Amino acid sequence: MNKKAQKILFDMFWSPAxxxxDKERRIxxxxxAFAKSQGLMFDPIRSSHDEAVARLLGLIARLNRRxxxxxxxxxxxxxxxxxxxxLxxxxxxxxxxxxxxxGTTHACSICYTAMREQSVDLNVLNFERLKWGGVRHNQVVYAALDLELLLQSDVGVPTEEDKGIFRxxxxxxxxxxAKTTSAVLHKEFAAALKSNKSERDTLIAILGYCGILAVPEHPGFSDSFVALENRDLPMRHYVDMPYPACWWRREHGVNHARLNEYFGHIL
Structure with missing residues (x-):
């Protein structure tokens, strides 16, 4: 990845503070043009609900869990x-x-994609992807960008060090x-995982989407897609993890069936 292009993208959206x-986002x-030539910034796109969903499904068909x-x-x-x-x-x-x-609101009650065609800024999505490992994994337009760029990337092969960190x-x-919640689980991770809190929280959320960190009543997306309208959230003022990781507590443990579905080849 070109470091100069990445810095241009980051400086567009992020400062030391x-x-x-929005008014400060100048480039x-x-x-x-340089960041675009390196595949890190993009022109705005216009996308309808049906186009966005079809694009995402086409990308998913080219991938698998492994x-x-x-x-x-x-x-x-x-x-x-x-x-x-x-992931x-x-x-x-x-x-x-x-x-x-x-649905009857601005966004689809199934997948949360805008009901009407709209202009989409892919640059902020790619910034979040590179800065934290993503924020909007449960949004169709983000997921499509994420998977398309993965398919274009020369991804490294997991090393023994990677496998050791995961273990x-x-x-x-x-x-x-015993009373650890998903929101504070990041504090327990070993120093071998070089990361900050935001990156660790995102990792926990991803394990939730897989159903590895989930609960029986809210099992994640590995068996079937959970429509937006069916993603119940805890009844509290501030929910600091996305569905379904927001429900997880240490007492629920790890779902080993889901763990083996995704990572059994290294366990």
Whole structure:
């Protein structure tokens, strides 16, 4: 990945103080052209609900669990968060079917895609993908971008170090205090995983989408797609993890059937 192009993208949206206000998001034509030439920035696209869903389903058909699981593993030692992200997008939408937009609000009640054609800024989505390993894995447009870029990427093969880091994550989960919730689980991860809190929270969310960190009543997306309208959230003022990881507590443990479906080849 070209570091100059990545810096241009990051500087567009992020400052030492955090997110830039919309009015501060400026970029020169030359910088945009360079970042675009490196595949890190994009022109806006217009997309309808049906087009976005069809595009995503076509990308999912070109992938499988082993490919995205290995990309996830290869991200652990390299800190290539873009490789990590794809597992979340694939896991969430692997069983999505083509469907007509449903509901009475601005977004589809099944997949949360805008009901009407709209302009989409792919640059902020790619920034989130590279900065944290993604934020919007449960949104069709993000997932399509995520998987398309993975397919274009020369993803590394998981190393023994990657596999060891993953096993250390599983051990940290198993050894966490009984009342640990998904929101504080990041504190238990071993130092072998070079990451900050936001990156670790995203990793936990991804394991939730896979059903590895889920609960019987809210099992994740591995068996079937869960429509937006059916994603119940805990009854509290602030829910700090996406569905279904928001329901997980240490007492639920790891779903070993799901773990083996995605990662059995290294366990």
């Amino acid at each position: 955090g997110w830039r206000d 020169s034509d030359a910088d945009f 490919v995205v699981a290995d990309a996830f593993l290869a991200s652990l030692s390299t800190r290539r968060l873009d490789w990590r992200s794809a 979340g997008s694939y896991a969430t939408f692997q069983h999505l079917a083509q469907h007509a937009a449903a 250390s994550i599983l051990a940290s989960i198993a050894e966490a205090p």
